Amino acid sequence: MAVPLILLLPKGSLRTWLVVAWLLIVLVITLFNLGDVATYLAFGRSFNSYLDVPLARAVFELMVGNIGMSAAILVTLLAMLLLAALFVMLARILMPARPLSVRRLPGSLAAVMMMGSAVLITLELNGQRLVDTARVPMVNTAMFQWQQVTQTHAARQEFTATLADSPIEVQPLPGLADKRVLLTFVESYGAAALEDSRYSDVILPMLDSLQKRLGNQGIQMASGWLESPIRGGQSWLAHATALSGRKVDNQLWYRLMLDSGHGTLVDDFKATGHRTLAVMPAITRAWPEGRAYGFDDIHAAKDLDYAGPPLNWVTMPDQYTLDYTARKLLGDGPVFAQLALISSHAPWTPILPVLEDWSQVGNGRVFDRWENAGEAPDELWQDFEKVRDHYARSVAYAVEVAGRWSERVADDNTLLIILGDHQAAPLITGDDNVAEATFAVPVHVVSADSALLAPWLARGFTPGMRPQTLDQAGEVTQMRELRHWLRADFAQP
Secondary structure (H helix, E strand, O other), X not given: OHHHHHHHOOOOHHHHHHHHHHHHHHHHHHHHHHHHHHHHHHHOOXXXXXXXXXXXXXXXXXXXXXXXXXXXXXXXXHHHHHHHHHXXXXXXXXXXXXXXXXXXXXXXXXXXXHHHHHHHHHHHHOOOOXXXXXXXXXXXXXXXHHHHHHHHHHHHHHHXXXXXXXXXXXXXXXXXXXXXXXXXEEOOOOOHHHHOHHHHHHHHHHHHHHHHHHHOOOOXXXXXXXXXXXXXXXXXXXXXXXXXOXXXXXXXXXXXXXXXXXXXXXXXXXXXXXXXXXXXXXXXXXXXXXXXXXXXXXXXXXXXXXXXXXXXXXXXXXXHHHHHHHHHHXXXXXXXXXXXXXXXXXXXXXXXXXXXXXXXXXXXXXXXXXXXXXXXXXXXXXXXXXXXXXXXXXXXXXXXXXXXXXXXXXXXXXXXXXXXXXXXXXXXXXXXXXXXXXXXXXXXXXXXXXXXXXXXXXXXXXXXOOOOOXXXXXXXXXXXXXXXXXXXXXXXX
């Protein structure tokens, strides 16, 4: 409707301001639509302007990690220049030297189009359509985003009220007193890794081998599923969900939860007498959230004394993180540690082998030989079948390293929980069946003390490193229940 009206208006400030206003609206709607495509490919959901605008910074930082600062800035500038060029081109088209006249055919057609568009928009706004398949894309997008804003604002008020009115009180866990509890997240380790043959053909044999290896050393295992709050990214929301006992599936909920002083597993273990520790090799900037959680010690990338090379986005290999944690951080007393592994984060190149001799890890210089190994991300990502192969091998590496680490740490006084943070992005896994569309992630519980595994088996976990298939497992418990399980199962000495 706006375009025919603008073309019929005489030259002057009114036409100029209408053109500018209309182009700004078009720009915003275009950004909404591009955001919708991006969030679906990355997270398997629609773009929410109330929640997702702050993610632009995270996207830029991911670009920097994969292609470098200069290339990321260049790509951003080119995108901005392209939008500006389109803006100027459309402005020139909409402001011809002579406006259309309704006395001539083009002007008459423009007037008819304007009136017809007005009728269709009026009907659309009232929930009616003359033709069921007809759409008014700009209006539909604007209405959808407005609905997202109003619904999310209402949900925010409800979530805030829940935090205030229904706090989860801090509770000691005497059944885990004097134990080490190591909550270890594996990046992008979701159900598709075990249920989609493109990935399971690589990962399941590794799990079988790991089960045999650990079993020969008297280490016991139980495996099952939990439902992550997210897919494709934003791992910190999965961490927050597991720690808090509440579903935290967006950045706003995350901030509200932390700002509320809401108790978490960190507080539960502190009340039990544990030292609390966060090992976060992906954190390269200030992390005030860690202090908000109340961890006694926080070790981000700069605190882990890594002397080897970064491997694209990955600051250091998982084997180094786990080796350093065992040697320098765990100590001898009871400790609760959250570890966030990152080797299976995109772009999934290079693929490292697991070093048999952990004493070789040292300060990380042993990984120098892989600094330029494998294909560069920009080359790899031209072939999505190769990307999927690299994804499978990266996850296999991360899970195997965590499992092999248990040979060093999983004694009678240790409960090691290895779990995925979320499924990989739908861009990688697809979205066509249960294994691809689910939010489920594998969970492996490891200890040399059978008593520490008994509650997990009672909750339906299966012995060994292979969980039941999703079809066999039935409804998957949400990740927020992890805190509640620990509080229920280890409330007694």
